[in-house]
Amino acid sequence: MKGTNLGEFEEIVLLTIASLLTEAYSVNIVDEIADITGRKTKLGVVHAVLKRLEDKGLITSELGEPTKERGGRRKRFFTVSHTGKVSLMKAKEQRDKLWNNIPELVFQGIR
Amino acid sequence: MKERDHGPPRWMDRIIEFYCRKDLLEDLQGDLHEYYARNLDKSRRKANLIFFLDILKFCRLYTIRKPKLIGQMTFFNLMQNYFKTSVRSIARNKLFSSINIVGLAVSMSIGILMITYLSQLFNYDEFHEKKELVYKIGTHYTDLDDGDVIDLASTSVYIGDLLKKDYPGIEDVLTLQGWADKDFTFNDKTLQLDGIYGSESFYNLFSFEMIEGDPATALIEPYTIVLTESAVEKFFDDESPVGQVFKSGEDLYTITGVMKDMPSNTHLPSFEMIESFATRRQKAKDSKGFVSWGNVWNYHVYLLLEENTSIETVDNYLKEISSEENAKRDHYTLSFDLVNLAHLVPGTGKSNNIGPYINWTDINKLLVLTAIILITACFNYTNLSVARSLRRVKEVGVRKVVGASKKQVLSQFLLEAILISIIALILAFGLYLLIKPEFIREVVDSESVELSFRINHVLWYFTFAVLIGVFAGLLPAIILSRLKAISILKDASRLKLFKGLTLREVLIVFQFTVSMALIISATISYRQYEFSINYDLGFRSENVLNVSLRDTDLDVELLKTELEKIPEVLDISTAIMLPGTQSMYMLDVHYQEDSLGIYYNRVDAEYLRLHEISYLVGGGFPLERKDSLAYIVIDEKICEKFGFEKPEDAIGEIFKNANDGRKLQVSGVMKDYQYADLQNTLGPTALVQNYDDKAYYLNILVKSDNMIELMDKLEGAWRSVDEVHPFEAEFYDDQLQQAYAEYKTMFRLFTFLSLIAISISLMGLLGIAVFTTEARTKEISVRKVLGASEKNLIYILSKGFIIILAISSLIAIPLAYYVFDTYVLVEFRERITIGPTELLPGVLLIIFVALATIGWQTLRASKTNPADMLRNE
Numbered sequence: 011m012k013g014t015n016l017g018e019f020e021e022i023v024l025l026t027i028a029s030l031l032t033e034a035y036s037v038n039i040v041d042e043i044a045d046i047t048g049r050k051t052k053l054g055v056v057h058a059v060l061k062r063l064e065d066k067g068l069i070t071s072e073l074g075e076p077t078k079e080r081g082g083r084r085k086r087f088f089t090v091s092h093t094g095k096v097s098l099m100k101a102k103e104q105r106d107k108l109w110n111n112i113p114e115l116v117f118q119g120i121r
Numbered sequence: 122m123k124e125r126d127h128g129p130p131r132w133m134d135r136i137i138e139f140y141c142r143k144d145l146l147e148d149l150q151g152d153l154h155e156y157y158a159r160n161l162d163k164s165r166r167k168a169n170l171i172f173f174l175d176i177l178k179f180c181r182l183y184t185i186r187k188p189k190l191i192g193q194m195t196f197f198n199l200m201q202n203y204f205k206t207s208v209r210s211i212a213r214n215k216l217f218s219s220i221n222i223v224g225l226a227v228s229m230s231i232g233i234l235m236i237t238y239l240s241q242l243f244n245y246d247e248f249h250e251k252k253e254l255v256y257k258i259g260t261h262y263t264d265l266d267d268g269d270v271i272d273l274a275s276t277s278v279y280i281g282d283l284l285k286k287d288y289p290g291i292e293d294v295l296t297l298q299g300w301a302d303k304d305f306t307f308n309d310k311t312l313q314l315d316g317i318y319g320s321e322s323f324y325n326l327f328s329f330e331m332i333e334g335d336p337a338t339a340l341i342e343p344y345t346i347v348l349t350e351s352a353v354e355k356f357f358d359d360e361s362p363v364g365q366v367f368k369s370g371e372d373l374y375t376i377t378g379v380m381k382d383m384p385s386n387t388h389l390p391s392f393e394m395i396e397s398f399a400t401r402r403q404k405a406k407d408s409k410g411f412v413s414w415g416n417v418w419n420y421h422v423y424l425l426l427e428e429n430t431s432i433e434t435v436d437n438y439l440k441e442i443s444s445e446e447n448a449k450r451d452h453y454t455l456s457f458d459l460v461n462l463a464h465l466v467p468g469t470g471k472s473n474n475i476g477p478y479i480n481w482t483d484i485n486k487l488l489v490l491t492a493i494i495l496i497t498a499c500f501n502y503t504n505l506s507v508a509r510s511l512r513r514v515k516e517v518g519v520r521k522v523v524g525a526s527k528k529q530v531l532s533q534f535l536l537e538a539i540l541i542s543i544i545a546l547i548l549a550f551g552l553y554l555l556i557k558p559e560f561i562r563e564v565v566d567s568e569s570v571e572l573s574f575r576i577n578h579v580l581w582y583f584t585f586a587v588l589i590g591v592f593a594g595l596l597p598a599i600i601l602s603r604l605k606a607i608s609i610l611k612d613a614s615r616l617k618l619f620k621g622l623t624l625r626e627v628l629i630v631f632q633f634t635v636s637m638a639l640i641i642s643a644t645i646s647y648r649q650y651e652f653s654i655n656y657d658l659g660f661r662s663e664n665v666l667n668v669s670l671r672d673t674d675l676d677v678e679l680l681k682t683e684l685e686k687i688p689e690v691l692d693i694s695t696a697i698m699l700p701g702t703q704s705m706y707m708l709d710v711h712y713q714e715d716s717l718g719i720y721y722n723r724v725d726a727e728y729l730r731l732h733e734i735s736y737l738v739g740g741g742f743p744l745e746r747k748d749s750l751a752y753i754v755i756d757e758k759i760c761e762k763f764g765f766e767k768p769e770d771a772i773g774e775i776f777k778n779a780n781d782g783r784k785l786q787v788s789g790v791m792k793d794y795q796y797a798d799l800q801n802t803l804g805p806t807a808l809v810q811n812y813d814d815k816a817y818y819l820n821i822l823v824k825s826d827n828m829i830e831l832m833d834k835l836e837g838a839w840r841s842v843d844e845v846h847p848f849e850a851e852f853y854d855d856q857l858q859q860a861y862a863e864y865k866t867m868f869r870l871f872t873f874l875s876l877i878a879i880s881i882s883l884m885g886l887l888g889i890a891v892f893t894t895e896a897r898t899k900e901i902s903v904r905k906v907l908g909a910s911e912k913n914l915i916y917i918l919s920k921g922f923i924i925i926l927a928i929s930s931l932i933a934i935p936l937a938y939y940v941f942d943t944y945v946l947v948e949f950r951e952r953i954t955i956g957p958t959e960l961l962p963g964v965l966l967i968i969f970v971a972l973a974t975i976g977w978q979t980l981r982a983s984k985t986n987p988a989d990m991l992r993n994e
Contacts (some may be wrong), residue, residue, distance in 0.1 A: 036152045053152060054178045061145075061183055073148070079158045081128050083151030 016101050022047065023059050024098055027069060028090045033084040036060060060088060068094035091100070106119075129157050129172045137176045140185045149179060161308040199529065200536070205329045207537035210513070211544075217509055218541065220504045220888045224881045225545035228498035229589060230552035231877070232471045234560055235491045235583050237553075237572050238391075242479060245386050249328045254292075254426045255462040256435070259471055263454045274421065274471040274478075276457065278412045280442065281422035288438050295322040295391075297421040299475045304845050305367040307356050307376070308363060311845045313671070314352050316394035317475070318401045326425050326462075327389075331362050334378025340397040352393035370674070376398075385571060387429055388465040390476035414446050421475050421533035423462070487564070490874055497635050497878050499593035502538065502629040506597035507625060508892045512913040513601060521606035530602035530939045538594020539587050546586040563866050568810035596624075626921075629889065630929050632882035633967065637933035638962030639875030645941045645955060646868035652953045655859045656797040658701055660732040661822075667699055667851040668819040668839075671846045677816055683838040689825040690835075694727035695816035698805075701857050702798045708809070709779035718781060719759060719805045720796050724816060729754065729808065731822050739772045739789030742810045750775070750784035751812040754791050758805040778809075786810060798860040799951045822851070879967060883974055885924070890975045894918060894982040902987035914983035919975045926971055930964045 016024065018096040026042050040056050043049055063069045070091045073084040090098070128134075137150055153175050160168035182233060211218045258280060260273040278296055285294040301316035323329075324336030331339070331349065339347050345701070346367065353362050367374045374396070383391060426435065439457040447454040460468070467479040517530055525533075557572055601606035681693050698704050700722060708721045729741035734754065742752030753776060757768065765771045768790040777787040786969065796806040825831040839848040858865075894901075901914055909917075938955055946952045953959070 036148070037155050052178075053156065053175070054181075056183070057149065057152070057179070067581070079155055080151035083154065085151060086148035097579040103358050 016068075016097055019055075020059055020063060021098070021101055022058060024063065024068060024090060024094055027088050028095075028098065032087065032089075036090045039088075063094070064088075066093075067091060068097060123564050128154060129169055133169070133173055133176055137179065139576070140180055145184055153179075167573035175591055176445075181238065181594075188907075194433055199533075203533040203536050204540070206533070207540050210537065211541065212726075214509065216891060217505050218872055220884045221505060221541050222545045222548065222576055223579070224498045224501045224884050225542055225589065225593070226548035226552060227877050228494045228881060229542075229545055229549035229586070230556060231491050231874075232495055232585055233546075233549055233553040233582055234556065234572075235488060236585060237578060238487075238560075239484070240575070240578065240581065241386065242467050242484070243311070243570060246388055246463050247386070247461055248384065251326060251328070251425060252461070252463045254428070256424050256426065256432065256459040257324050257465060258422045258424065258439070259458045259460055261456045261458070261680055262417060263456075265452055272469075272471045273417060273473045274418060274465075274468075274475065275473040276422050277414060277417045278420045278422070279414050279416070280439075280457070281420075281424075282412060283442060284422075284424065284435075284438065288435075290427050290434055291424050292427045293322040293325050293425040294320075295326045295423040295425070296320045296398050297323075297423070297475060298398065298419055299390055299421075301392075301394070303369045303394075303396075305369050307365065307367050307892075310356060312355055313845065314355075314394040315347075315390075315392050316346070316396055317390065317392045317904075318398045319395045320398035322425070323395060323726065326423055329383060330381040332379045332381060333361065338377065339378040340395065340400065342375075342377075343397060343399040344374050345373060345397045345400075345402040346374045347380055347395045348376055349380055349382045349393050351382050353379055355393075358421070379694055384504065386620045388474070388476050388478070405717060407628060414455070415450075415453070418473060424459070435459060482869060490870075493635055494874060494881075497632050498881050500591060500632055501881060501888070502541065502593035503596045504625050504628050504885055505888045505892070506534075506538070506594065507600060508889055510597055510601050511896070513659065514604065517601050517604055518606050521604070527602045534598035534601055535594050537936050538598070539590030542586045542590030542593065543583075545589075547583060550582070563869055625889075626925055629882070629886065629925050630932070632878070633886060633926060633929035634933045634936070636645070636875060636878040636882050637930055637964050637967055638937045639878050640872055640967060641933065641960055642939035642941065643868055643871035643875050643948075644963050645937070645953075645959050646871055648953050648959055649949065650861055650864040650868055650947060653864065653949070653951075654858050656795070656799060656951060657793075658713070658857070659793040660700070660733075660734055660795075662701075662853040662857060664823055665731070666821040666823055666835075666850050667853055667856060668821065668835075668848070668850045670819060671849075675843055677819070678816065680819070680842045684821065684835065684839055687831070687834050687838060689823050689831050690821055691824055692727060692731045692822040694731045694820045695725050695818065696728055696820060697723045697811075697813060697815060697817045699797055699818060699853070699856060700794070702860050704799075705797065707809045709809075710785065710807075711777040711779050712774065715763055717759065717762050717805060719755075719807050721807045721809050722796070723809050723811045725811045725816075728820065731820055734794065734808070735792045736789045737792055738768045739787070744787045746810065747813060750786050751810040752788040753785040753810065754789045754808040755787055756794055756806045758803075759807060760790060797950075799949050802950055821850075875963075879970070883970060886971055887974050887978070890922070890978040893921075894978050898982065898985065898990050901982055901985070902990040905983075905987040906991070911980075911983045915976065915979045918982060919972070922975045926968050930968065934960050934964060 014115075022043060023039060026039050028045075030038060031043060036053060036057055040051055040053055043051050043056070064071060067100075068091060069088045071086050071088045074087050076082050076084045084116070134150065137153070138146065141149060156175070157168050157172045160171050225953055249255065257274070258276045260276045262271040262273060263269070264271075273769055281294045284291055296318075297320070298318040302313060303316065304311055304313050319340055321338070321341040323340055324331060331347075336348065339345065348356075348362060356362070356367075357365075362376045364380055365376050367376065380395075383389065385391070402411070410416050424435065426432070436459060439459070443454070443456050447456075466477065467481050467484055468474075469871045470480045471478075472483060518532060520533075561572060618793050630674070677695060682692055684693055698706055705725075706721055707938060709718050726742050726744045734741065736754075737757070739754075741754060755771060759769050760771050763771070765774075771787045771790055774787050776787070778785060791808070793808055794808075795803070797803055821835070823831060834849060836848040897918070901918075904917070906916060938960060942955055946955075
C-alpha cells in the first residue's frame with residue numbers, strides 16, 4: 011500500500027504532533043513547524059496534510075473546549091495513533107540504517 | 122453577539138459555511154478566526170482580506186460538500202439508463218406505442234393550434250408604446266322601459282370632450298369613428314378608400330409610424346386626411362402626396378401625412394385613410410344630437426392618463442358624471458367602464474366594436490373542447506400503460522431489489538411518457554400545419570389572425586408536450602412505483618395489478634362519453650342549421666339577386682332602366698335593408714296618443730310584388746307616390762299594440778313617422794314576415810313606402826340557365842352607370858344562409874372534433890381489446906377444451922366492453938340533450954325539438970364501430986387452436 015510510507019512533510023507534521031503532546035491543534039502545529047524548521051507553512055497545507063494523515067489512520071482527533079478567540083468554536087486536537095507511532099518508528103529506523111551505512115569520511119569537512 | 126465586533130464580516134463566514142462539509146466546518150472556521158484575531162493587530166482591512174482569501178483557498182475537493190454532487194452524477198447515469206430502457210420499450214411494443222403516439226399527436230395538433238392562437242391574441246395592441254396609460258371608455262346602456270342592458274364598446278363624443286376640458290390628470294383624449302369610407306378623385310382618377318375618423322391625438326396615443334408629415338398636427342384641421350402607404354400607391358407614382366388635394370363629392374380634402382400600413386394585430390379596423398374628426402364635427406355642427414349625452418352608438422373615446430393618475434380616479438370621474446346626468450333622464454341610464462388598450466382583444470363581449478373583436482367566451486369554449494380532446498388522448502396512454510404494466514413488472518422488481526427508490530421508478534416511467542409525448546409533438550406539428558388554414562377560415566373567421574410562427578413558440582410547444590407527458594404518465598408511473606419488490610419477484614403472475622381495473626373502465630367510459638356527446642352535438646348543430654335555412658320566411662328569396670348600392674348619389678332609375686334591358690331580368694325593386702340577414706332598422710311611429718318603436722324596411726311598390734308578400738287584408742301600396750303621405754304595410758303585432766280589434770280596422774288609418782313627421786297610411790296587413798333572423802326575437806314590423814328615393818339595395822329577380830353569362834351582362838349594365846364601385850351581387854338565399862354560418866361552423870367544428878375523439882377512443886379500445894384477449898388466451902383455450910362455443914367466447918370476451926359502451930351512451934345522451942336544450946338552442950326563436958333522430962344515429966354508429974373493433978379481436982382469439990396455446994404448459 012502506498013500509504014505506508016510517509017512523505018517528508020507528513021513526517022514533519024506527525025513529529026510535531028507527537029512533540030506537542032496534548033496541545034497539538036492546527037494553528038499550534040503551524041506555529042511549531044515555523045519555530046523549529048523555520049519553514050513558513052500555510053494553514054491550508056497543514057490542514058490538508060492533517061486530513062490525509064487522519065484518513066490513513068496515523069493520527070486521531072477529538073474536539074476540545076470552545077474558546078473566545080475562535081468565535082466560540084472548538085479546537086480539534088490531534089494525537090498520534092498506534093499506527094502513526096509505528097510508521098514514525100519505521101521511518102526513523104530506515105533513516106538510522108541508512109545513516110549507519112554511510113562511512114564517516116563522507117561528511118568530513120562539513121561539521 | 123459581542124464577538125461580532127472583533128470577528129470577520131458575517132457574509133464571509135457564510136461562504137465557508139455554505140461550501141464546507143459539516144464535520145470539517147467548526148474546526149476549520151475556528152482556525153481561520155484565530156488567524157483573523159492575530160491579523161487584526163495589523164489592520165482590520167488586511168485581516169478581512171486575508172480571511173477572505175483563506176476562505177477561497179480552503180474551497181478544495183476534500184472540504185466541499187460532496188453528497189449532492191455525487192447524487193447528481195448517479196442521477197444522470199440513471200437517466201441515461203432510463204432513456205435507453207424507454208426507447209427499447211417503445212420500439213418493442215409497436216402497437217401500443219403507435220396507438221399512443223398517433224392519438225397524442227392528433228390531439229396535440231389541436232393543442233398547438235390553441236397555443237399559437239392564444240399567443241397571437243395576447244399580442245393584440247402590444248406594440249403601442251403608451252399602452253399602459255391608454256384606456257378606452259365603454260358604455261353600459263340600460264333601457265328603463267324594458268330593462269334591456271346593452272354593453273357597448275362605443276361611447277359619446279360628449280363624455281370625451283367633458284373629461285378633456287374639466288378633469289385633471291388626463292393628458293389627452295382621442296375620439297374615433299369607423300366607416301369614413303369615401304370616393305376620392307385625384308387627377309381624373311376616382312377610387313374608394315376605407316377609412317376611419319380620428320382626432321388630432323391619434324398618433325400621440327397610438328404608435329403608428331408616420332413616414333411623411335407631422336403626426337402632432339396632421340389631424341387638427343377639418344378636411345385633412347392621412348393616407349397609408351398602400352393608399353398612396355393607388356393614386357401617386359413618385360411625387361409626394363403631402364399637400365395634394367383630393368376631391369370627394371363637393372368637398373376638398375388636403376393630404377397632411379403618410380403613415381405606414383397598419384399591422385393586423387390591433388383592435389382597429391383595417392383602414393387606408395384617416396380623416397380628421399374635426400371634419401365630422403364641422404359637418405355635424407348644426408345637429409344637436411352629435412355631441413350629446415345619449416349619442417353613444419358610433420363614437421370611440423380613448424384617454425391617455427398622466428403617469429400618476431390612478432384608474433380609480435378616472436372611474437370616479439365617470440361615476441360622478443353619469444350619476445349627475447342620469448338623474449335628468451327617464452328612459453335610460455348610462456354607466457361607463459375603462460379598458461386598457463392592450464386588453465381590448467380578447468374582450469368580454471361588447472357590441473359596436475370599431476374593429477376585429479374576439480370574445481373571451483368563444484375562446485373559453487374552444488379551450489374546453491381542446492382540453493377534452495387532450496384528456497381523451499392522455500387517457501389512452503394511461504389506460505394502455507396500466508394494462509401493459511404487467512409486462513414491465515419484472516423490470517420494476519429487479520430495479521427495486523437493486524436499490525431503486527420509489528421516486529426513481531416513478532421518474533423512469535414519467536420519462537418514458539414524456540418521451541412518447543415529445544415524439545408525438547413532432548408529428549403533431551405536421552398535422553397542425555395541415556389544419557391551420559382550415560381553422561383560420563372556418564373557426565376564427567377573421568382576417569386579422571395569421572397564426573404566424575415565432576421562435577418562442579418552440580418553448581411553449583415543448584413545455585406543453587412535457588406537461589401532457591406528465592399528465593398521461595403519472596398514474597401508471599405511480600402504480601408501478603408502488604409495487605413491492607418481494608411480491609413481484611416471488612410470484613409475478615399472482616400479482617393484483619388490477620385494483621386499477623375499475624379506474625380503467627371509468628377512463629374508457631369518459632372517452633366514449635366524450636365521443637358520443639360530440640357526435641350528438643354535431644348532429645344537432647346540423648339539424649338546426651338545416652332547419653334555419655329552410656324556414657319559411659314569408660317572402661320569396663329564391664332567384665333573387667341582391668346588389669348593394671354603395672354610392673348614395675347613384676342614379677338608381679337609370680341603373681334600373683339599363684338592367685331591365687337584359688331579358689333574363691324579370692323584375693327589379695329597391696330596399697334599404699335585407700330582412701333575415703341580421704341587420705335592422707328602427708323607427709318610432711305615432712298613432713293618435715300612442716307611440717311604438719317598430720322594425721321597418723323602406724321599399725318601393727315593386728318590392729312587395731317581387732318578394733310575393735302575402736296579406737291578411739288590404740294589399741300593397743300603389744306604384745305612384747303622393748307628396749303628402751306615404752303608404753305602410755304593417756304586421757299583426759302592430760295591429761295588436763295599437764289596439765285594432767280586427768286587422769281590417771287598421772286599413773286606411775294614418776300613422777306618423779316620429780322622426781320627420783311624415784304621414785303614413787296603412788294600405789295592408791301582411792302575414793308572417795321574418796324581418797329578423799331566427800336568433801332574434803320578432804318585434805312589430807312594417808314595410809314603409811320609399812318616399813324619398815333612399816335605397817341601399819337593388820333586388821333583381823332573375824331567371825337564367827347560364828348564371829355566369831348573366832352576371833357578365835348585369836355587370837356590364839352596372840359599369841355603364843357606375844364606374845367607380847365594384848358590382849357586388851349575391852343571391853338572397855346565400856345571404857340568408859350566411860346568417861347561420863355560425864351554426865354551420867359549429868357543425869363542422871363538432872364533426873371534426875368528434876372524428877378525432879372517436880378515432881382516439883377507438884384506438885384505445887383496440888389496444889385494450891388486444892391486451893385483454895392476449896392476457897386471457899389460456900383461459901379461452903381451457904374454456905374451448907371444456908366445450909365452449911365460439912359464440913359463447915365472443916360473448917364472454919366482449920361483455921365488459923358492451924357494459925362500458927352502454928354506460929357511456931347513458932351519460933352522453935342526456936348530457937348533450939341538456940346542454941343543447943338549455944344553453945345553445947334557446948338562442949333561437951324558431952328551433953328544432955331534439956328527438957331520437959338527433960340523439961341516436963351518432964351513438965349507434967359509435968357503438969357499431971366499437972363492437973366491430975372488439976369483435977375483430979375476440980373472434981381472432983376464439984378461433985385459435987387450444988392445442989397451440991396449451992401445448993407448452
